[in-house]
Amino acid sequence: MKYELEERVEKFGENTIDFAKSIKLTSITKNIIEQLIAAATSVGANYFEANGASSKKDFLNKIYICKKEVIESQHWFRMIIEAVETNNQTALKLWQEAKELGMIFSKIISNVKNKP
Numbered sequence: 001m002k003y004e005l006e007e008r009v010e011k012f013g014e015n016t017i018d019f020a021k022s023i024k025l026t027s028i029t030k031n032i033i034e035q036l037i038a039a040a041t042s043v044g045a046n047y048f049e050a051n052g053a054s055s056k057k058d059f060l061n062k063i064y065i066c067k068k069e070v071i072e073s074q075h076w077f078r079m080i081i082e083a084v085e086t087n088n089q090t091a092l093k094l095w096q097e098a099k100e101l102g103m104i105f106s107k108i109i110s111n112v113k114n115k116p
Helices: 002-021 028-052 057-081 088-114
Strands: none
Touching: 002 028, 002 057, 002 088, 028 057, 028 088, 057 088
16 A cells, blocks of 8 residues: 555656646746645655654654645645636646545544554
8 A cells, every 4th residue: 555655646746747837827826836836746755754754753743744735735726726717627636636645644644643
């Protein structure tokens, strides 16, 4: 399962980058895209750090950051949907992927906390 999630968070970041490339830069979209890319690519980076964690506490901290960044990504996808009228289907799919990843990270947190 770990490796499947590694691939999934990497694809999420890559797909978000590809999506962002398709958005016309304007005074409105520029900041949203920058924030979106930062949040979405941070998910994978923090997940990989979690896998190399030095302790349970360190692991949980990195997974919490993954969850936080993926929820932030959802926010920025919603804002880009509002800001542009094209590519909304792609944005909605990526928003859904962010939501699912958030649920996975919540489950990981719950499982680790409940483990002796």
